[in-house]
Amino acid sequence: MEWIRPRLKFGNKPEEVKLRKRKSHLYSNKNKSPLDNGLLRVQIVVFSVVFRLINCFLVRTSFVPDEYWQSLEVSHRMVFNYGYLTWEWKAGIRGYSYPLLFAVIYKILHFINYDSVQLLIWVPRIFQALLAAFADVKFFFLIRTLDSSEVATWTFFCHLCSWFSWYCCTRTLTNSMETTLTCLALFYFPLPGSKTHNSKKYLTLVALAVVVRPTALIVWLPLLIYHFWKEDAKLRLITREVVPIGAATVVISTLIDCIFYGKWTMVQFNFLKFNIFHGVADFYGSHPWHWYFTQGFAVVIGPHLPLFLHGCTLACKRYKVLLVAVVWTLLVYSFLPHKEFRFIYPVLPFCMIFCGISLARLKAWRRAAAFMLVISNLAGALYTGLVHQRGTLDVMTHLQTLCDVHGFSSPPDILFLMPCHSTPFYNFVHCPLQMRFLECPPDLGEDGYVHEADRFYDDPLHWLRTSFPYKSSQPTHLVMFDVLEKEISVFLQTHHFVRTAEIFHTHFPEGRVGRSIFIYERN
Structure with a gap:
């Protein structure tokens, strides 16, 4: 047990000292008492909830029309029998599962006679904020099981600092729900060194993300292939987990859509037919193929970009599956003419892992980098959340x-x-x-x-x-x-x-x- 406290003696090699320090970090996480771990969990939960609620009430601007027209407006019509349905709902390319979530909230408010306009606006936002806080907590404890507590702390810090997450995560956008479900699914995904792996839970969350937004499959495709390649019991994975969960999700979501459309409707097929084969998405604007690499990704990741690039050089091999998922997502969306910042939002948590590793390694420059990160992101978050397009x-x-x-x-x-x-x-x-x-x-x-x-x-x-x-x-x-x-x-x-x-x-x-x-x- 002498290596738990490595002492610098004459003749110690630098590589041995680094290895001992790394082991001591990992070992110290295991030796935490249940009381300490329980207290830490409570602190993280309370902090995340308070942070996201503040986040929610400090975002008072509009981003894209889908935030209202593809969620709350539809929910309002479902419950109160008046509201406008855009052409997508008449063509059957949108699913009712996501608006149904807010329709239940609206119905409860209506039932208890508290359906004031302010509550109809803010309660769905608060619900989204609480889900985002739950995903934040899971994200922190995932990194804590994968790496040292120091890396987990700095990754969590980077994650909360992100101006784009602040701007998007509490909005009633399908992209926001997709990102939240992706973050939760990552907690149960079999990453190298993960101790929280649960195939049924992560596959269920991925299936829900695909129901909310079919393009979620783009982000998860390389991760699913990686899991299948690493899995020893491949036949068991397919027959007992992938097929049952996928089939149940498709049947339930299709049943919901058929009930509210009043006819047989396969939303996922219609979505692909209109957006891919008929190119309807191009109607809303197109960008050059390189837009995500030259503009889009840099804007979304913001001031974190230097840390992300540095982190990639440090942990490329260890988290290569996440890096592949990021690059793959950017490449696939680059082939689609219609491009938006929010489309690549789900890969932002992946990027934060590399940013956290970078900050943890900076040592001498860490405080200066952290300070600049807070100031630059805070300015962008407050301006876009309170001023721009309000x-x-x-x-x-x-x-x-x-x-x-x-x-x-x-x-x-x-x-x-x-x-x-x-x-x-x-x-x-x-x-x-x-x-x-x-x-x-x-x-x-x-x-x-x-x-x-x-x-x-x-x-x-x-x-x-x-x-x-x-x-x-x-x-x-x-x-x-x-x-x-x-x-x-x-x-x-x-x-x-x-x-x-x-x-x-x-x-x-x-x-x-x-x-x-x-x-x-x-x-």
């Missing part, structure tokens, strides 16, 4: 007050003259106001097809005059970005529309999106 949420809070206002000569009729799906919808007002927006379903094969939003922006004044030739048909409220005001000023003056509110949106206006949002009311 107007589209604030405007819905303003419009929600129309639900309780009486005395209008006619009921409020709101028209959003903005790029389609710029704002949330009924789940943010929770009353059946008359609301319309410029629709933009993709071209599904119609010759000469131009969607409504493009027709409007080609000639806004002409579109308004032809769409509302009579005063009786005109909306009572118009919502628009400031960049549109000048183009339709004649229509506004002619029909006595008066600006009643100006709401800040972003410091970086681009194209059809302006710096501020204006609300006009017909006088």
Whole structure:
């Protein structure tokens, strides 16, 4: 037992000293008393929950429309029988399993008569934050079983510092749930040196991730192949775990979709047919093949990038399966024309392991690196969470007050003259106001097809005059970005529309999106 406390004697080789230090770290983790381990677990759980709840309430901006239109808006319609379903739900390429989760929450709130608009907005977010906290705890204790407590601490530190995780993890996005389930599944995955391996649990979590978002299979494919290659009882793994879990998941998710669609619907097949074979995803924009390698990945990992690259040089062999998963995911998504930052979010926890190893090894520069990491990530997290693109949420809070206002000569009729799906919808007002927006379903094969939003922006004044030739048909409220005001000023003056509110949106206006949002009311 003399090697537990290595003493530097004359003649000791540096390699032997390093080996002894490494063994002492691992041995000290094993010799922790149950009381110490229990106290540590409580501390990590409490800290993670508090941290993610603060995270949740400090994210008050919009990211992408799917955060509302593919989850909360659908859930609102499922429970309260009004809400808008986008073309994806009419084409059957979205599954009801994820919105059903929030529909249950909405139904409980409605049952106990607490379905206020604020609770409908925040309770799903809080639920997502608690799931993220649970995944954080599992992630910490996974690294603690794989490596020293020092590496686990610094990996956990890097994970919590990530500005992109802060920005995304508490949102009601399928990508956020996919990342949370991936993090939980990794805890039970047979990584080299793992003592928490449980094939049934990790395969179940992976199956759930694929149900929530079919593209989760891209991230997990190299990991599944690695497990199959390493597994001795391959036939047992396939027949007793993979096939039963996969079949049960497909049957249950398909049953849920058939019930809510009211007909036989295979969502996973429809998703592939529309997005891959018909190329519908290209309709929402395309990027060059190298975008993830030259821009996307650097933005998502942020200031952690130097630590990640350094960590790869230190632990490439030990965690090569995770590194392969990261590179594989970037490569596969690079072949798809439509690219977004959130698509590669699920591999971010993998990257944090390499960042933690890097920080643990820096020694002399560790404090400076940690300080810079906190400052740079904190600035990005607070700005994107509290300032950038917040107007589209604030405007819905303003419009929600129309639900309780009486005395209008006619009921409020709101028209959003903005790029389609710029704002949330009924789940943010929770009353059946008359609301319309410029629709933009993709071209599904119609010759000469131009969607409504493009027709409007080609000639806004002409579109308004032809769409509302009579005063009786005109909306009572118009919502628009400031960049549109000048183009339709004649229509506004002619029909006595008066600006009643100006709401800040972003410091970086681009194209059809302006710096501020204006609300006009017909006088």
